[in-house]
Amino acid sequence: xxxxxxxxxxxxxxxxxxxxxxxxxxxxxxxxxxxxxxxxxxxxxxxxxxxxxxxxxxxxxxxxxxxxxxxxxxxxxxxxxxxxxxxxxxxxxxxxxxxxxxxxxxxxxxxxxxxxxxxxxxxxxxxxxxxxxxxxxxxxxxxxxxxxxxxxxxxxxxxxxxxxxxxxxxxxxxxxxxxxxxxxxxxxxxxxxxxxxxxxxxxxxxxxxxxxxxxxxxxxxxxxxxxxxxxxxxxxxxxxxxxxxxxxxxxxxxxxxxxxxxxxxxxxxxxxxxxxxxxxxxxxxxxxxxxxxxxxxxxxxxxxxxxxxxxxxxxxxxxxxx
Amino acid sequence: xxxxxxxxxxxxxxxxxxxxxxxxxxxxxxxxxxxxxxxxxxxxxxxxxxxxxxxxxxxxxxxxxxxxxxxxxxxxxxxxxxxxxxxxxxxxxxxxxxxxxxxxxxxxxxxxxxxxxxxxxxxxxxxxxxxxxxxxxxxxxxxxxxxxxxxxxxxxxxxxxxxxxxxxxxxxxxxxxxxxxxxxxxxxxxxxxxxxxxxxxxxxxxxxxxxxxxxxxxxxxxxxxxxxxxxxxxxxxxxxxxxxxxxxxxxxxxxxxxxxxxxxxxxxxxxxxxxxxxxxxxxxxxxxxxxxxxxxxxxxxxxxxxxxxxxxxxxxxxxxxxxxxxxxxxxxxxxxxxxxxxxxxxxxxxxxxxxxxxxxxxxxxxxxxxxxxxxxxxxxxxxxxxxxxxxxxxxxxxxxxxxxxxxxxxxxxxxxxxxxxxxxxxxxxxxxxxxxxxxxxxxxxxxxxxxxxxxxxxxxxxxxxxxxxxxxxxxxxxxxxxxxxxxxxxxxxxxxxxxxxxxxxx
Numbered sequence: 001x002x003x004x005x006x007x008x009x010x011x012x013x014x015x016x017x018x019x020x021x022x023x024x025x026x027x028x029x030x031x032x033x034x035x036x037x038x039x040x041x042x043x044x045x046x047x048x049x050x051x052x053x054x055x056x057x058x059x060x061x062x063x064x065x066x067x068x069x070x071x072x073x074x075x076x077x078x079x080x081x082x083x084x085x086x087x088x089x090x091x092x093x094x095x096x097x098x099x100x101x102x103x104x105x106x107x108x109x110x111x112x113x114x115x116x117x118x119x120x121x122x123x124x125x126x127x128x129x130x131x132x133x134x135x136x137x138x139x140x141x142x143x144x145x146x147x148x149x150x151x152x153x154x155x156x157x158x159x160x161x162x163x164x165x166x167x168x169x170x171x172x173x174x175x176x177x178x179x180x181x182x183x184x185x186x187x188x189x190x191x192x193x194x195x196x197x198x199x200x201x202x203x204x205x206x207x208x209x210x211x212x213x214x215x216x217x218x219x220x221x222x223x224x225x226x227x228x229x230x231x232x233x234x235x236x237x238x239x240x241x242x243x244x245x246x247x248x249x250x251x252x253x254x255x256x257x258x259x260x261x262x263x264x265x266x267x268x269x270x271x272x273x274x275x276x277x278x279x280x281x282x283x284x285x286x287x288x289x290x291x292x293x294x295x296x297x298x299x300x301x302x303x304x305x306x307x308x309x310x311x312x313x314x315x316x317x318x319x320x321x322x
Numbered sequence: 323x324x325x326x327x328x329x330x331x332x333x334x335x336x337x338x339x340x341x342x343x344x345x346x347x348x349x350x351x352x353x354x355x356x357x358x359x360x361x362x363x364x365x366x367x368x369x370x371x372x373x374x375x376x377x378x379x380x381x382x383x384x385x386x387x388x389x390x391x392x393x394x395x396x397x398x399x400x401x402x403x404x405x406x407x408x409x410x411x412x413x414x415x416x417x418x419x420x421x422x423x424x425x426x427x428x429x430x431x432x433x434x435x436x437x438x439x440x441x442x443x444x445x446x447x448x449x450x451x452x453x454x455x456x457x458x459x460x461x462x463x464x465x466x467x468x469x470x471x472x473x474x475x476x477x478x479x480x481x482x483x484x485x486x487x488x489x490x491x492x493x494x495x496x497x498x499x500x501x502x503x504x505x506x507x508x509x510x511x512x513x514x515x516x517x518x519x520x521x522x523x524x525x526x527x528x529x530x531x532x533x534x535x536x537x538x539x540x541x542x543x544x545x546x547x548x549x550x551x552x553x554x555x556x557x558x559x560x561x562x563x564x565x566x567x568x569x570x571x572x573x574x575x576x577x578x579x580x581x582x583x584x585x586x587x588x589x590x591x592x593x594x595x596x597x598x599x600x601x602x603x604x605x606x607x608x609x610x611x612x613x614x615x616x617x618x619x620x621x622x623x624x625x626x627x628x629x630x631x632x633x634x635x636x637x638x639x640x641x642x643x644x645x646x647x648x649x650x651x652x653x654x655x656x657x658x659x660x661x662x663x664x665x666x667x668x669x670x671x672x673x674x675x676x677x678x679x680x681x682x683x684x685x686x687x688x689x690x691x692x693x694x695x696x697x698x699x700x701x702x703x704x705x706x707x708x709x710x711x712x713x714x715x716x717x718x719x720x721x722x723x724x725x726x727x728x729x730x731x732x733x734x735x736x737x738x739x740x741x742x743x744x745x746x747x748x749x750x751x752x753x754x755x756x757x758x759x760x761x762x763x764x765x766x767x768x769x770x771x772x773x774x775x776x777x778x779x780x781x782x783x784x785x786x787x788x789x790x791x792x793x794x795x796x797x798x799x800x801x802x803x804x805x806x807x808x809x810x811x812x813x814x815x816x817x818x819x820x821x822x823x824x825x826x827x828x
Contacts, residue, residue: 189694190687196676197684203670207632207662208685208738209653267675 018261018316022276026283033287040290047169049282054175057278058230059253060260061175061182062223064274067257068186069219070199070266071126075115076227076253078137080246083108083228085141088150088241097157104232105225111137112224116217130220134250141243151240161236171233178226183271195219199266255302256281259309281305325389326351326516327372327485332383334367334376341367342540344383349485354507354517356531358524359560359757363537365520369487372518373407374400387484404484408491414462414470421445421458424477448476452506466619468499475506479515486510488519490755492526496617496783498818504530522757524553525786536560560758569790570762570769576793577608579644580777581629581660581746586638588621588628588801597636599625600801606746606777611768613792614781616821621801622781623665626748630655630662642745656685661739663732665750665781671735672723679705679719681734686742708737712767729760736767747771748779753787765791785814797821 034040059076066073087104091097111133118129163170186192194215197205206212235241260277262269281302288298329347333340342364349355357365370376372385378393385392387403394400400407414423424445445458454472456465465473471491478486488507492500504526507517521527527534534551536543536559544559582605590596599621606612616622627633629640631649640647640658647658655662664670673681682705683690690701705719712733716726723731732752739747749768753761768791772778782788788795795812797805797820805820 188696188698190691190696191694193680193684193687193696196680197673200673200675201670203664204673204684207630207652207664207670209651209656210684211651211653263675267673 018313019270019272019276022260022273022280026276026280029280029283029287033283033291037290040287043167045286045290047167047172049279049286050172051169052286053278053282054169054171055230055234056249056252056256056282057175057275058171058178058233059223059227059249060256060274060278061178061271062219062226063253063257064182064260064262064269064271065186065195065219066126066223067254067262067264068199068266068269069195069216070202071119071216071219072130072254072264073115073220073223074127074130074250075111075133075137076223077246077249077251078134078141079108079111079224079227080231080234080249081141081243082111082137082231084231084235084245085145085150085241085243087232088153088235089144091153091157092150097154100157101232105228108224108226108228108231109221110224112221113217115224116220119220120213120217138247145241145243147243149240149242153235153239153241157236158239159236161233161238171237174229174233178229179271179275186271191215191218196267199268201267252281255306258306261313263313324351325349326387327518328386328389329368329372330384330386332368332371332381332385334364334371334381340540342537345537345542347535347542347545349516349518351484351516352511352514353533354511354519354531355533355535356519356521356527357535357537358521358527358556359537359543363560363757364540365537366489368537369407369489369518369520372400372405372485373397373487374405375407401481404482405487406478406481406483406485407487407489408471408474408478409489414465414473416461416463418462419458420449420456420460420462420465420473423462423473424448424458424480426477444480445476448479451479451509452476453502468495468503471495471499471503472506475503479510483515485516485518488517488521490520490522492521492523497785498617500526522755522761523784524556524758528553528556557758569787570766572769572773574609574769574772576610577775579605579607580642581606581779582641582644583629584639584641586625586628586640587636588624588633589636591633598801599628602638602798602801602803604796604803604806606779608745608775608777609772610794611772611778611780611792613788613795614779614798615783615785615788615795615817616798617783620798620821622798623750624801625798626662626750626779626781630660630748632662656742656744659743659745660748661685661742661744661746662748663735663739663750663752665754667728667731667735667755672731674722674724676723677720678709678714678716678723678726678734681723682708682719682737682741685738689741704741705737708740712737712740713763727757727760729756729764732756732760732764733767736764740767740771744776746777746779748781750781751783752780753782753784761787785817788812789814 030040039045063073063076083104086107087100090100090103115130115133118124119126160170165173186195194205194210197208197210198212198215202212231246234245256278257274258264259280260273262273284301284305285298288301325348327349329345332345333343335341345368357368359365371381374394374397377395392403415426421442425441442458449456449458452472452475454469454476456469462470462473492503495503507530510517519531528548528551531548533545533547534556535545536556538560584603586599586602587597588599590598602625604612614622624633628635631651631654640649642658649655649658673684679701683701687696690697690704702719709719714730714733716730723734726734753764756764768778768780780788780792789812793809795807795817796803797817799821805817807816
């Protein structure tokens with residue numbers, strides 16, 4: 001009796017969850033696109049959408065941590081380039097693959113730490129600090145490479161970008177695992193709870209004995225490392241370190257996270273929402289291509305969707321409060 | 323006498339919850355009407371309907387101003403009908419000048435150009451009415467809290483209102499400042515301005531109002547002129563039962579010393595070379611409730627923050643049960659067994675994005691986790707226990723904390739510290755913005771904690787509350803302790819003269 005009540009509750013909770021609405025939009029949108037152009041539902045296309053989503057999603061997970069803690073990280077796009085580049089450079093000098101990947105990840109961590117230092121120690125607003133970091137990282141890439149791509153890269157490394165498990169690309173598996181871990185961390189650990197607390201009300205968090213500086217710093221490092229991972233995988237996929245890669249990606253990522261229901265005001269957001277948001281933005285751009293909407297209109301539609309999504313979210317929140 | 327405002331058969335629901343039903347009320351011109359009732363009784367909602375915050379169509383019934391039915395679509399409509407609202411949270415633009423604040427959105431201009439000379443002249447006029455003695459050119463940031471409150475009244479007067487709505491205007495003020503404010507409101511009566519007034523401070527209400535209306539559970543319980551009413555009667559109407567004893571103070575044997583602070587000094591945050599807290603020393607024992615009184619800005623809150631490690635001490639030592647503890651951040655204080663309920667619930671007490679459960683366990687996640695993993699069942703059980711124990715009124719522990727009334731929010735904040743095994747609990751204004759019924763419940767919790775052997779420091783602006791609850795009373799003024807009275811010796815006069823430093827004005 002009690003059990004059935006509980007499971008019934010769980011079912012109604014699924015329908016009530018904000019993510020359910022997002023999921024329904026995704027389904028409806030997919031069907032509409034599929035009707036116009038059946039290619040959309042081809043195995044090849046679906047895998048392609050998941051692959052493209054994964055590169056964004058890995059960074060979006062880090063961004064979710066940052067936004068939940070009421071921060072912002074604009075440097076992720078440049079981080080893709082510099083970390084992918086560092087990894088590629090070491091590879092081209094003949095270092096072992098594992099070492100090169102590690103160096104790339106550490107570069108991400110280091111830039112995350114610089115962001116954290118500026119924000120936590122020098123109290124620079126996160127938008128400004130990471131904006132500065134965005135330009136500095138991009139600048140460094142151009143200084144080191146003089147604008148030229150780094151290649152060729154060893155075959156074993158390039159294989160990482162093309163490798164599949166039963167038809168599923170490695171990057172998709174990787175991003176799925178990252179989402180699972182991140183979801184668990186945010187929901188089930190004291191660390192995750194502290195991030196929500198800091199984003200919800202930093203003063204209360206401080207008075208509750210939470211190490212606000214340390215926790216805040218950690219989310220920027222997580223964001224840096226995940227951006228680095230995405231950058232390294234991008235290098236593998238392209239078979240070279242490209243200096244211009246990831247230009248503007250920060251906006252794509254923030255868009256996905258915000259459509260996924262994470263609030264810029266902090267304290268609110270889920271990994272499931274972020275994953276759906278990332279998928280939705282990708283389905284939308286792929287779908288518009290397949291349906292034959294011009295690339296010029298695509299940007300317009302993306303902008304419109306951000307405003308509508310956040311508008312609906314704000315409306316619901318106001319309703320809850322009154 | 324002309325009727326200026328009539329509320330006919332007004333009912334208001336939020337979703338399935340009825341806030342109040344079929345309220346009828348008519349108010350004469352120039353009357354001061356007080357609305358009292360427990361939190362959640364519907365007082366603020368009623369004012370918000372009059373203020374246009376809840377537009378016509380979201381409630382049933384009708385509002386009549388000077389015999390004309392009004393349907394406000396928003397706050398602007400309400401203002402146009404001559405209603406001005408003064409909120410509990412003061413909305414002053416800190417970086418604008420006093421005059422600019424008064425005429426904000428209402429600047430007198432000639433063909434689109436502001437005539438500043440006229441603005442400052444007019445501003446002075448309104449400042450005189452509210453007896454606010456500041457330069458109209460002054461930046462609002464440099465004013466005190468009570469001056470801000472006066473400024474917001476001046477601002478309301480600038481649009482020549484017929485009706486002023488006050489939603490707890492004195493809750494952030496000390497008694498002296500509040501008394502001053504009440505005199506000014508009385509003065510408005512001579513200008514034929516009608517006032518509707520919400521307050522939790524009953525003494526103040528009885529003193530001020532011509533008529534007192536009690537709301538309970540969405541019903542108008544009583545509506546009586548001032549001379550037919552007593553405080554006890556009002557309280558009985560509010561809570562629906564007799565309150566023989568507001569303060570459940572019991573004689574508890576005071577045990578050994580638990581907390582001792584010596585020579586706490588804190589530098590002034592804005593003025594270099596000045597101390598906001600200077601050489602404060604005191605001690606509290608197990609089972610003792612130490613009251614701390616003083617005006618806002620006397621250094622009380624800063625002292626408590628310094629003890630808790632939330633602000634930097636210049637000097638000073640802290641001892642727990644005789645052993646010195648080194649506190650540089652709140653987690654150190656918590657480890658030493660100190661808890662702090664902060665003065666401003668909204669700013670530093672609650673986390674608005676979280677449920678009751680999450681709010682309750684946030685200061686002691688260790689208790690509900692193993693190796694960094696939150697044990698959800700354990701967390702639910704623990705928060706449910708305190709939810710029941712403190713009789714928090716909500717739909718359950720998963721309810722969002724913003725859905726709760728002030729008193730119930732405060733109980734959640736309190737339970738945050740009850741979960742922990744603490745030795746000292748510092749309460750800074752534990753009953754601010756809390757209705758009488760919940761106040762008594764909070765007093766009961768505090769008394770219970772003292773009985774369990776906790777040492778309690780209670781900071782408050784309400785003298786009656788301190789004299790009712792505390793064993794000993796410290797009076798802070800200008801960063802120093804100016805008085806130390808045992809319960810029997812503390813009188814209103816003694817405390818006030820110590821708080822205002824009558825004998826050593828510099």
